[in-house]
């Protein structure tokens with residue numbers, strides 16, 4: 001049996017926003033005790049959600065599902081002002097785990113609104129981050145995902161427009177949408193590709209390099225993870241058969257037939273423990289050597305919020 005070469009992407013897996021969000025929940029559990037209520041999945045990863053659920057986290061879809069007085073965490077994807085206000089009205093003790101890079105996009109949108117501009121958001125309908133960003137301004141925001149949607153867009157102030165983007169899109173797709181916007185509305189203001197976060201960019205660059213050296217690619221991530229889907233799409237676009245998998249259990253032995261090199265990466269919300277399990281499973285199926293592609297080392301780290309460093313809700317603590 002021919003030896004398989006497994007090539008790991010670098011960087012891959014957890015970004016600073018995901019690490020921070022999970023650490024916030026872990027610290028909240030340690031300080032205030034279970035249950036901790038989290039609105040929406042803290043990050044889009046089944047393994048992470050199940051792990052936290054087992055430790056006493058209750059995930060809910062809406063703030064109205066949270067009991068009075070319960071410690072409440074908002075997920076890394078951000079929330080609309082309306083949801084924030086409902087929690088305030090109910091006087092819920094809230095810890096906001098919104099990624100600071102998502103908050104930056106909210107601030108940009110609010111700045112454009114204050115300038116009186118009509119705003120376009122480049123993003124995918126239904127994604128939690130998109131719903132949060134659209135709910136951060138009072139004016140109407142248009143949502144587009146493709147150049148075709150730009151062509152069909154009906155705006156009231158064609159000479160007074162601005163755009164912002166979802167943080168986890170494909171850099172290539174976003175560039176084509178921005179180009180279409182600039183062509184149709186030459187005076188439009190926007191941050192270029194700067195809203196695409198560093199982690200999304202770095203993981204996409206690493207997948208590009210990986211796709212050049214392997215015959216097949218496995219992207220570890222959940223099906224509702226935007227950045228993981230983009231990594232799989234990118235591999236496919238580069239002509240490499242690419243699969244998005246939750247974990248090692250999803251690997252089909254027949255995928256390895258006729259394949260001698262497999263690239264492995266993980267979306268920004270997928271933990272490295274799953275990479276280890278995937279490598280182990282591949283090694284069970286075929287003798288394999290493992291190497292890591294050269295890539296940049298990330299040193300980004302975001303500050304934790306005061307609610308998990310100075311314990312302002314300590315009176316609500318159930319365990320010491």
Ligand code: SF4
Nearest residue numbers: 015017099101167197
């Ligand atoms: Fe923040 Fe980027 Fe991670 Fe999203 S992918 S949580 S924007 S660092």
